[in-house]
Each structure stands twice: as structure tokens, then as C-alpha cells.
Amino acid sequence: MKSILLGTLVLTASVAFSQTSNLRKAKASYDKFTQVKSMGTPELGANDLNTAREALEKAIEHEKTKDLAETWTYYALVNADLALLDSTDASDGYIKKAVEAREKAISLDTDKQNEQNLSVLNSILAQRELNSGVKAWDSQDFQAAYQAFNNGLTYLPGDTTLLYYSGLAAVNAQQYDKALEKYVELVPVDSFSNNRQIILDVSRLYLMEGDTSNAIKYAELGVQKYPNDKELATQNIELNLMAGNEQGVISAINDQVAKDPDNKNLHYYLGIAYSATNDVENAEAAYRKALEIDPNYLDANINLGGLILNKGIDHFNKTNNANLSQSEYDAEIKKAYDIFDQALPYLEKAVEIDSKSVLALSNLKKYYEIKENKAKVDELDQRIDALQ
Template sequence: MKVKFILLGAMVFATSVAFSQTGNLRKAKASYDKFNEVKSIGNPALGASDLNAAKEALEKAIEHEKTMELAETWTYYALVNADLALLDSTEASAGYMQKAVEAREKAISLDTEKENEQNLSILNSILAQYELNNGVKAWDSQDFESAYSAFDKGLNYLPGDTTLLYYSGLAAVNSQQYDKALSKYVELVPIDSFSNNKQIILDVSRLYLMQGDTTNAIKYAEVGASKYPEDNELATQNIELNLMAGNQDKIINTINEQVAKDPNNKNLHYYLGIAYSETGDLEKAEASYKKALEIDPNYLEANINLGGLILNRGIDHFNKTNNASLPQSEYDAEIKKAYDIFDSALPYLEKAVEVDGNSYLALANLKKYYEIKEDQAKIDELQARIDALQ
């Protein structure tokens, strides 16, 4: 994982106070300014002595009666400890972080006039950076729950930050906390400027599907397909989910639009075959499956569906003829038509078994054909193959 550094040499702004400053607060600010000069050129460790000098001065300032209740004192105390937490690689880092967090709360409560708002905003970036760093360390150790916790804490300081939202969602997915992943990813959906926006929308749809929430899965698939009409993956997700939900009438036009854009996409023709079949337009369904097989003759599902569709059409014609009162000559002609339909299904039924000899559907459909033809040897052979699958 590549880390986006939220804070890179942030400037700390000077603020005025209504009371005269003591020497310790002035000294702390001067030392912290020196540290930031070094930090701004990418070498914060070189300013460690100035940072510690600032800390010592501030520890005195928070005990002095003239500065102990100043928002500026606590803001700088929080800033200094936050930077120390970032610099320190030992267990002491957590202690600095705790002091920074407590000082931040004190500063916020005292800053009623919002005079330290800019510096508190910078402080939030430093605290978020600390949590981001911890999250990345946990991620690299495959401790995804701890990574999520750290990234989520970072959002307390930078609500809505896209990097933290994305990383926390990703860590939640990897720790199988899918509800938490959704809560983060959903926030990213409307942010067009986020570089992975398309993938996020697709992931949101898939996560809802994993949760058994088909309604929201379809909702976000449709959002993605509308927002990125040229993206095949989002279009396919939208089509598949609507087919699963039985929205064939609704999705047929969408599939045809995609076919017009990508006529050699075998899956689109297959989906169109399913949609037409479910709506009862069997002629168009058959044509769609055949188009898919023109593109890929070994397309297993298209062979299974087309063979089964034709077989069922023959069965319907056979039953309709048997239930009609027809002269013998007409009856014989219609029964022959039914058997001709059965025979036209055979190439697809056989091809399906050829492509995948372990497909239950392929074997069962071919067995049905031979049951109609009353070929006991073939029936027994296929039944043995079906039994072997179990």
C-alpha cells in the first residue's frame, strides 16, 4: 500500500492573545517555528532538539497562571506532542499522542473566539497522519482489524478525507467487517474527484449483494452504470443484478444499448437471451443465444440454455398436439414437427456435454433428449455419468 502523506511541512500560524505572553510561551513558539522550518524541507528529525525545547517551555507555560488558560498555550502543546508522536518510533510515541489529544480537547474548549482555528486544523492533520501511519504498519503486518481501527480514528480528525475513508474501507473488507466497509465506501460514491470512484461504486454494489441486500446492490449498480456509461464492468453488474432480481422487462433496453456499443461481447447476447426467455419472447431469446455462440461456439451456458430452450419448445409442441383433436394425418405431421424440433436441439445439447462433461445441467438436458427418443442405452450411460458426479 502506498501512503498518501496528509501533512507535508504544514505552516503554523501566529495568533494574538488578549493577555501579555510569558517568556515560556514565546520561547516555545520560537522553538516550534524553528522545528517547522526544518520540517518544511522534509527533515523533521533534524529539528528534534528545537521540538523538545518547545515542549519543555510549554510544560512550564501550562502551569503559569497567565498562560495556563490560554487556548494558544494548549494548541501549541498539542502541536508539539503530536509532532513528537510522529517522530518517536518507541513506545513513548503513544504517550505523546495521548497528551496531544487531551491538549487538543482543552484548546478547543478554550478557543471560544476561534483564534486558533487554523493551527487546530493543522493539528488535526498531524494527528490523522499519526493514525494513518499506524494503520499502514498494521496493514503491512496483515492485522486488518487494527488497521481499520487506526484509519477510522484518523477520520475523527479529518472527517471525509478520501484517503482515510478508502483505506479504512479496504481494511474493513480484508477483516470481513463488511458493514463497516460499506459505511466508508458509501461516503466516497458521490466524490467524483476520487481516483477510484468507479471501483468504489462497483464494490459498494457487490458488498450489498454479499449482505443479501439486493435492492441496494441494484441501486448502486444503476448509479455506477449511469455515472460511467462506458464502463463495461459496471454495466455488466447492473445487468446481472437486474436479471437476478427478475427485472427482465426493465433491463432489456439497457442490454440492447450495451450490445450496440459492444456487439462482439458474447456475454451481452447471452444476457439478452435470458431476458427475452424470461419475458416469453422465445424467438428473440433463441436468436440471442445463437449470436453468443457465433462469437464463442464453446460458450457452455449459452449451449445449455439454447439446447434447453429448443427442447422445451419441442415438448410444448408435442403436448399441444397430443391434447388436440386432429385427424391422424395432421396429428402425424405435427408430431414429426415436434421431433424435428427435438433433433434441432441435439447439437447444442451435445456441445454442452463436450465443453463440460461434469456439468449436471448439460448431462441432464442430453438425457432428457434421449428419454424422448426412448434410447435406453444412452439414458443409462448418461445416468451413470450423472450418478458419478455425486
């Protein structure tokens, strides 16, 4: 993962005639500070940092140094480090000066002699925004956290730490469009340690935004990049089922079933896909497999009971419309009712598992309507009405 690292300051030589005592003094003092800072104890260099600041305040007023990119670069560096050290409200003032000095330095540095030191400055300014963002996050102010992390990207565009944190803060602030903006930038970064999760989150965020097409696009990308990841595979399957792509997703579900045969949800999804393509036999087998793994799987009981019930209705209707002898007709009607009775255990089980499921109650009611059991139909009507 690319992270925010405070770089090593490069002390560039300057033309002798442009070096005044204040600029030299500031550079020497700042050099002492950075040496202490590199050892992890920047507080011990506070006096040197303030000495550098005082000298630079004179240098930016001096005729020979006020228009030097180097002067403004160091003035920005010093104020940025002061902002990191200061935990009071004065820190904001230092940052303001640092940002303004940075812009001045960039405009003056036409020959790019200060480019490396400006890069160090960017890291310091980004670090300060990162610190501010973490503080806001800890106080549950996710909007302020997002703003700080996003500000950090001004100085370190594409930094994966800041992209991830700003996206995460935006999610918690329920600003999903901003979260997507950051996370999408991380998708191509294979080296990012949470790349798999980012792709999954991007797919989910698009779904939350009502963009099923992009949700599927990123789920499919995730499956391509991480073919053995169960969560991404499931996301891809669920989204395609939601979008009505049952035929196209059957192969993908079967692939996952082969890898995870005891996953009841995969068999259930396979049942949905087969059912949508009118492959009743395979749909029934898939639902039965899901219930073999978990007999109390509510949705599988509902779907299997409904599937068998519809199969019986279809058989009944075909028989009624056929030119059959009475004996043939009676035999076929008996088959239809036998099919209805095969559905009953699953219809009853669904109601047993969830007595408040209107769908489960309605399916059971349909069975008793077919059986012309008025007492049961009235009872189920009352139960359904009580829930609506």
C-alpha cells in the same frame, strides 16, 4: 482527491500580559522546528521540538498560562509532532498527551483564535493515524489498519484518502458493513479519482450483504454517471437478471450490445432476458449469437439446447391436445421430433465441454427419454448419480 496535507502553522499574537517566558520560548522553538519540517527534514529540528516541549510543560503549570487555549494548542502540536518523529513505544505516550491537550485547547478556545493552528494539529494527528494504518496494512493486520484510518477521520472528517483506505481495510478484514459505511460517503464525491470503482464496489458489497435492492440502486447510479463503462453496465444487467427484472433490462442489454457487439456474455444475458419473457425466437437468436462468438461457451450451449428441447416439448403437447386428422397429427409429431433433434448438438456439446455438469447431463438425458433410448438414459443416470 482531497489529501492529508500538513498545514502551515499560524503564529498568532497574544496579549502581552498573558505571555510568559516559557510560552514565548516554546513558540519560538516550535517555529524553528516547523521551518525545518517544511523543508522535508523534521529530524533536524528534533532539539528545537524538545526545547518547546520542556518549555510548555512548565507553561501548563504556570498560573498565567495554564488556562490559555494557546498554551494547550502548542502543547498538543508539539506532542503530535514528537509522535510522528518517534518510532518507539514512546510515540503512543506523545499521542495521548496530544489528544488530551487538543480537547483542553478546544474547550478553552471560545473566541476561536487558535482555530487555524488546531486545524494544523488535526492534520498532524490524522497523518500519524494514516502512518499507523499503513504499517498495520503492510503487516496484513487489516483490522488494526481499519481502526487507525478510521481514527484519522476523527480529525479530518470526510477526508477522501482516509475514507478510501478505511473502507479498503474493512473489505480485507471482511467487515463489509463498515466498508459500505465508508464507501457510501465517497459515492457523491465526483472529484475522487476512484469514484467509478467505488460505486461498483458499493453495489458488489451490498450484494454480498444480501441487499439486492441497494446493489441494483448503486449499479444503476453508476450507469447513469458513467454510461460508457462496461463493468458497471454488466453489473447492472446481472443484478437485474438475478432480481427477475428481465423485461426492464432488455433495453439496457441491447444498448450495450450495440456498443460491444462481440461480447458473448451480453448476447447470453439477452437470451436469458428474452427467455424469461417467453420470447423464444429472440432468446434462441441471442444464444446462437453468443455461440457464434464462442462455440465452447458452456452456459450458452446448455441454455440453447434446453430452450430448443422445451420448444419441441411444447409443440408435442399442443399436437397431442389438438383435434387433428391422423395425417396432420403424424406431420406435427414429426415436426416436434425434428425440433428435438435440433437440440441434440447443443446438448452433446455442453456435456463435451463439461462432463461433470449435472445440468448438461440431465438435459441430454431428457432428450434420450423423449427418444425412448433406455440404454442412453441408464448410462446418463449412472453418470449423474456418480456426481451426486
